[in-house]
Amino acid sequence: MSANKSSKLNRLLSSQPSGVVLCSSWLVEHGYSLDLQQRYKKSQWFESIGAGALIRYGDQVDYLGGVYAMQTQLELSLHPGGKTALGLQGKAHYLELSPKHAQLFGAQGEHVPLWFKKQDWSVNVKCTLSNFLPPEVGLTELSYKQFTVKVSNPARAIMECLYLAPKSQSLLEVYELMEGLNNLRPASVQQLLEVCSSIKVKRLFLYMADKANHDWVQYLDLNRVNLGSGKRAIVSNGVYITKYQITVPKELESME
Template identity: 55%
Template sequence: MGGKTALGLLGKSHYLEFSPQNCVLFGGEKEKIPAWFQQYKWPMKLHYYSTAFLPPELGMTDHEVNGFSIKISSAARAMMECLYLAPEKQELKECYELMEGLNNLRPNLVQELLTTCSSIKVKRLFLYMATKAGHPWLPFIDQEKISLGTGKRQLAQNGVYVPEFMITIPKDLFNDEL
């Protein structure tokens, strides 16, 4: 499990859900979900994303559910998965609200994830949001070792351009009144 689902299981979700309506799953670029899994009548809607923007095992953790141990994304990886889905399938404002709660990430893992991440958008958004949130672990990240690519990225029409990270974001994400 990944993205917002993993953050919820780790107790890092921003809004309390009494009954999860959605379950976000990430798999490797060439991985497919078995037919029996897709056809099963789950009590929630499954959203599966097959991608290779992060190494498959990096940032995964074991989580105990009903006596079973399952692999889920760590908080740092799950946050990057949320940003990978933004802004089309995950609201940027909600991503920032989730990022605000991640004040105790392990800098070594964040560094490794950001260094190996192949998505320029994810890296720029992650660093922008961590900077905006003023996280205490951020000074321990060597940003010189993280490739932010070249060229501007526009994530919102009529937004605000942030030159440090070369991204155009929604005005409400830039303003302090979030």
């Protein structure tokens, strides 16, 4: 390998952390042609993990290394959300230490790369695409291994849980998670409530925050939050909560 090509390879190796995926299209944009990528693979500097995706040869890469690539190289809004985001930030202590599932959220219309969907990440990764919250609001940087990824902050994560409830997320479990969030920043919660387009999510969020007696609730200005009109039956045969005009499970309302 010539000195020029060697320094180019060294630049790549030193600029990108280990433990992450490198997208072939991104490499091409940065001067690493498909032909050059092939030579790197033949020389065992890199190996393929699917069409359009490489990792360092022998590197241990998990789904967050794939998320890093989607966020920083493909500029997608896909991010760990819901229970997964809470677990990554230590806000879900009773959840299993080695989760078998990971929940990602992204904007409606985004395309999850085939290499990410087909890769065996040793966890079942589910991607939910929705615009009920703007993709840029309520995210925080999480340091992981040698890189950082954007994940939902706790307030957004709870709203994402509520978006999935009650069909694919237990409301009782969400309430247990909400109980632990006694130090949310009112300004962050206020912003999320104002931009959230799901009436169901906003009413359930406020109902649970009220029920948990969190101090930060008193600092919210609900006059700036559109809570819609009319009743919402979240479940059938539940308990009607007059203040928020929602019907919730009897087991949830009876929780201390």
